[in-house]
Amino acid sequence: MLASLTRLQRYYLYYTGIFFGFIFFLAVLERAGMPPRWVGYAFLVFTVSMYALIGVFSRTTDVSEYYVAGRRVPAFFNGMATGADWMSAASFMGLAGTLYLQGFQGLAYVIGWTGGFVLVALLLAPYLRRFGQYTIPDFLCARYGGNAIRLIAVFAAILASFVYVVAQIYGVGVITSRFVSLQFEVGVFVGLAGILVCSFLGGMRAVTWTQVAQYLILIVAYITPVAILSWNVTGVPVPQAVYGKVLAEVTELEKKLFNSPEEIAVRALYADRADLYAQKIMQLPHSLIQERERLSIEINALKASDAQMRDIVALERQRRELPPDPAQAREQWEKDMYLALDRSKPPTPHAEPFPGETAAERNAQRINFLALIFCLTVGTAALPHVLMRYYTTPTVAQARQSVFWSLLFITALYVTAPAYAVFAKFEVLSHLAGIPIAKLPGWVAAWSKVGLVSIEDINFDGILQFAELSLNPDVIVLATPEIAGMPYVVSGLVAAGGLAAALSTADGLLLTITSALSHDVYYRVFRPQSSTQFRLVIAKSLLLLVAVLAATVAAQKPGTILSMVAWAFSIAGAALFPALVLGIFWARATRAGAIAGMVVGLLLTLYYILRLEFGGYSWLGFADGTLDPWFHLKSTSAGVFGIVAGFVTNVVVSLLTRQSPQTAEFLACIREPGEGR
């Protein structure tokens, strides 16, 4: 049977075998008493050196190899590489947690991120492959002509990709600092090294083959813990098939628990707290002074009595941490108020779509859900680092098949994520809620130390109510091995999987940014006469530069950057999608139309995001404060307006301007093989 496989398939079969052998070996060592920390190190060193090995073997000095892997990647492997390229640290760690917290509402991500590949398959991949150049700006430039459109496309591609790559490196820092207890900043630069060994020497060629290797690790790492958990709970190790039964049990538990008198009392306490904050905000700046005075009086009273030093220090810290001025107090207290308000609301049942008290609220939820799906779908279909992968297959037919393999490999993870969420919720509802706080399982304490789990006994009854527990989304996947009581080797495996997801995506993005700068800006615009050799030197140095820059930004721990990733989809979708699709399917689209459409789409999206999220900052020129959302849409769905505006502008301006004569020839090449070439 082995002989019927291709050389590549055999290599990756051996590789998978070695990986399983390695896990088994570590499991045995752990049994024999190897400390958990060493298990973590072993995973880190083993996987990164595997990637480095592949990276070094795939080194290249050929431009076509560096940018598009020589267009020799078979559909199946390109699908796997796209899967790893696509699934980021957020998909791996965050998605299951989002589904845990939001229930049905979180499924918008699952649907949007997979639906995008339908658009890629039908509208883009085959045509990009038939065109056969190196980048997305290349395509737009060839279709519409002129360097202006190339530069706009480069700007949009870099804008969408850079934030994204920073978030990946941040993810690497989080994983390494948690599992091998490196310092966060050190972890970030370890991640940087991991990224560079894959991409620096071999460009797309090396990235492709390491991404295949990374996909195998990440999918094994993702499915293993939840399969074991499913085996424990239901006796069937296929969580995707059996979690319906568990979901039914969760629904039963929810019905019983959410209306219990204790839960209702706790929620009322949170509502009181929110009211208190609201009052304090209303009475600013007076309330801030009062708060400080109150603490001072208490401290003095304590000091006068013979109270514990520890209590005095705690109160002094409270006073010190009071916001220094009314503006910051307002910001801080508003945040606290919304947190309390969130917890005071009755939780929504996991399986209920579009929850709301009134029909109008439910409709707003429904519209937001569909709008988010639309944005994520179109954004997925326009992200340059995904589209670039379809330049690397040998033929157009293989590009079409490759989209199928991509979606199949991606679906394997996305079908599992909702199961993760349901199993985790089952564990929490059946084994945590209603348990005395002193008797909680060990993992709760372990993860509260890192700040990912927090419990607050607001009603002082010594028992944990569901509303008193808050979980960070990342913790669901990271802590599942401990929740199910598995050995540390499984936790190490999960860390290696998260690392693989973050590194593979970072590599793809880095290559996109590099090729946009070195190929599109340097070679095409500034120095068309430069030699092949020199172009590669430029590409490699830019890669290094961008990588170091991204790692430096990530080392600053920018908290907001994680929420900014969701905007990348809107930005890419609004700027690139209309121009690409109309360029292929509508002969009448003109250069002026495309440029106008891209600019309008991009600006409108950016305006909506900035206006909604940073409306209070007058230096941005929004003196009149935050905008009221249009049609109740959140900023993550800003692309809805941008994409529609982009299409409309493109069509209107195109009809008003004249077509360039070379369009017909270009379209003949793109739409049909064998003509014009």
Next chain:
Amino acid sequence: MKAVSAYWCRTRRLTAWLLLIWALLTFVVIWFARELNEYQFFGFPFGFYFAAQGILLCYLGIIVYYSQRMSALDAEYEIREE
């Protein structure tokens, strides 16, 4: 500009049909998720099941069908690339 060829015409028609199916599944069926949850499917409420798994399988189906039809079309028009 020369007339649109039969190959491109058929490609376009296939694309349009499949896009329509994609849009119906995504935006019309999901719109009624609340109502669909009344029905059971292998122990799942159907609306939830469709959004979490069913629609992904449909997406895969669309892509497979497209890929096969296009290969058949290539063969019919005797198109071979590179």
